[in-house]
Amino acid sequence: MAGSGTAHLRSDDQRALTVENLVVEFPVSGGTVHAVSDLSIDLLPRETLGILGESGCGKSSAGRALMQLPSPTSGNVRLGDVELTGLKPKAMREARAKMQMIMQDPVSALNPRRKVKDLVAEGLEIWGFSGEDRAKFIDDLLRSVGLDPDVVRDRRPHELSGGQCQRVCIARSLAMDPDVLICDEPVSSLDVSVQAQVLNLLEETRERYDLSMIFIAHDVAVVKNISDRVMVMYLGKTCEVIPSDGMENKALHPYTKLLLTSVPSASDAAAAPSGPVKAVELPSPLNPPSGCRFRTRCPLATEQCAAEEPQLREMRPGQFVACHNVEA
Numbered sequence: 656m657a658g659s660g661t662a663h664l665r666s667d668d669q670r671a672l673t674v675e676n677l678v679v680e681f682p683v684s685g686g687t688v689h690a691v692s693d694l695s696i697d698l699l700p701r702e703t704l705g706i707l708g709e710s711g712c713g714k715s716s717a718g719r720a721l722m723q724l725p726s727p728t729s730g731n732v733r734l735g736d737v738e739l740t741g742l743k744p745k746a747m748r749e750a751r752a753k754m755q756m757i758m759q760d761p762v763s764a765l766n767p768r769r770k771v772k773d774l775v776a777e778g779l780e781i782w783g784f785s786g787e788d789r790a791k792f793i794d795d796l797l798r799s800v801g802l803d804p805d806v807v808r809d810r811r812p813h814e815l816s817g818g819q820c821q822r823v824c825i826a827r828s829l830a831m832d833p834d835v836l837i838c839d840e841p842v843s844s845l846d847v848s849v850q851a852q853v854l855n856l857l858e859e860t861r862e863r864y865d866l867s868m869i870f871i872a873h874d875v876a877v878v879k880n881i882s883d884r885v886m887v888m889y890l891g892k893t894c895e896v897i898p899s900d901g902m903e904n905k906a907l908h909p910y911t912k913l914l915l916t917s918v919p920s921a922s923d924a925a926a927a928p929s930g931p932v933k934a935v936e937l938p939s940p941l942n943p944p945s946g947c948r949f950r951t952r953c954p955l956a957t958e959q960c961a962a963e964e965p966q967l968r969e970m971r972p973g974q975f976v977a978c979h980n981v982e983a
């Protein structure tokens with residue numbers, strides 16, 4: 656798999672989730688949208704991997720394809736030891752229970768006609784819970800996400816705030832006893848005042864329930880703070896995988912540096928790309944540039960970048976970069 660975009664962990668490390676060469680394409684009238692191209696991920700148990708990139712780079716398409724919603728165009732997704740590709744519907748439902756997704760808009764993720772206690776219980780049939788056991792289980796889950804069961808259990812989504820709805824979504828996911836939580840922009844639709852509370856809850860939840868997490872967002876500071884490692888995507892491809900600790904000083908790919916300079920910090924100067932980034936629109940995923948997809952905006956681009964696609968190389972321990980023109 657060398658050069659395929661995988662994070663290349665040690666071969667003896669256990670994986671919560673393994674993704675190999677994921678491709679997501681959408682046929683449209685003008686051709687094919689190449690939303691995700693050759694994406695590989697190794698997620699360790701209890702690790703949070705951030706996926707960072709600007710709008711339209713394929714983050715959500717990748718997240719949904721991991722859940723097989725819909726299945727990717729090609730590539731393999733393995734949850735623990737279970738290969739999801741090609742599972743029959745019943746086996747897929749059971750496997751999918753172990754990988755839950757928290758969406759950007761919690762209000763529209765919840766059925767407006769159902770009460771909180773029924774929303775949280777939506778997936779519980781497969782565990783066979785009923786009666787008092789079930790009611791206690793739901794109350795415990797509501798408490799664990801910081802909601803008072805006596806206050807919220809009989810309410811419907813429109814009677815709750817956005818932050819409370821996201822807490823209900825998190826409780827509903829936890830009801831399935833998942834191993835992996837995929838969070839797709841989980842706080843971007845919430846008021847700034849409650850974003851930090853929900854981020855803290857996600858972090859506490861990951862620790863308390865021994866979860867592994869994929870955290871998708873375009874906000875560099877949020878992704879950096881919550882993640883152990885960050886995967887930076889540009890136009891459907893991985894350009895860098897980097898430990899989040901100190902990444903503002905360690906980033907090597909010109910695109911990662913560009914993203915980091917959008918976060919005001921004392922280390923901006925160190926992080927700035929070496930040369931002006933060209934002010935052009937994000938190229939169309941219908942017809943991505945040849946070679947390196949970032950080359951049309953890159954201050955370091957050479958002829959080689961148009962001719963040859965750079966593969967991920969381990970430049971420093973745990974840091975992988977797809978660029979012809981950077982050195983460690």
Ligand SMILES: Nc1ncnc2c1ncn2[C@@H]1O[C@H](COP(=O)(O)OP(=O)(O)OP(=O)(O)O)[C@@H](O)[C@H]1O
Nearest residue numbers: 681683688690709710711712713714715716717940
């Ligand atoms: N169902 C679809 N049909 C056609 N094109 C799609 C579809 N879903 C996504 N796309 C396109 O795929 C590309 C990647 O979109 P995606 O939503 O995955 O990006 P993103 O990084 O999550 O962006 P955002 O943060 O704005 O959601 C975009 O060009 C988008 O327009």
